Amino acid sequence: MDCTDDINFVSTFGLRCKGYMGWNCENLIFVGFTPKEQDYLIESCPYSCGLCGKVTRKLPEPTSYPTAVPTGIPTxxxxxxxxxxxxxxxxxxxxxxxxxxxxxxxxxxxxxxxxxxxxxxxxxxxxxxxx
Structure with missing residues (x-):
């Protein structure tokens, strides 16, 4: 992963990458981000998210039907x-x-x-x- 922030990035909440410094960008789904918004932020702002040199994980796309096995995302x-x-x-x-x-x-x-x-x-x- 290239470890520079996209200078043109603006999140759904109107913040640029610097606005997410100090946040755990991999958990923003729990404060209102969709999985796609969270992934886009992580891809666009690796430096501000503190992810340089780390392997990040993408969340799986939600299914349209109930899963047989519980998921890791709490309800x-x-x-x-x-x-x-x-x-x-x-x-x-x-x-x-x-x-x-x-x-x-x-x-x-x-x-x-x-x-x-x-x-x-x-x-x-x-x-x-x-x-």
């Missing part, structure tokens, strides 16, 4: 935690209609804050995978 109920309150004392409903993944680009939200919000408010943040 979860797409329900917000009604008891959730962040450090600003806001619940999930405060983020309705907002691209939660981009909040770390604004002041006041760390990447850990965003990850926790996505975990507690998957429905509001629109990261649920339709089955």
């Amino acid at each position: 979860f109920n797409c329900v917000d935690d009604i008891s959730f309150r962040n450090r600003f004392n806001q619940g999930c409903d405060a983020y309705n209609g907002i691209v939660c993944e981009g909040l770390s680009l604004l002041g006041g939200f760390s990447k850990d804050d965003v990850r926790y919000l996505l975990k507690k408010c998957p429905k509001t943040c629109n990261i649920c995978i339709d089955r």
Whole structure:
């Protein structure tokens, strides 16, 4: 794999490669990326994703029918935690209609804050995978 970022790359969320430095790009499917979007990011931004010299794996394409054997991707109920309150004392409903993944680009939200919000408010943040 060539270890340079594509300077023309822009993700679905409007971020260039540098916006993904420090993220585990191989797990972005769990925060709303489709498998194709994740693969495209990994191929386009190996340097920013910290994948130089590493062998990456592509996720298999989803099947259109149930599998006989469980898959490695965990499933979860797409329900917000009604008891959730962040450090600003806001619940999930405060983020309705907002691209939660981009909040770390604004002041006041760390990447850990965003990850926790996505975990507690998957429905509001629109990261649920339709089955």
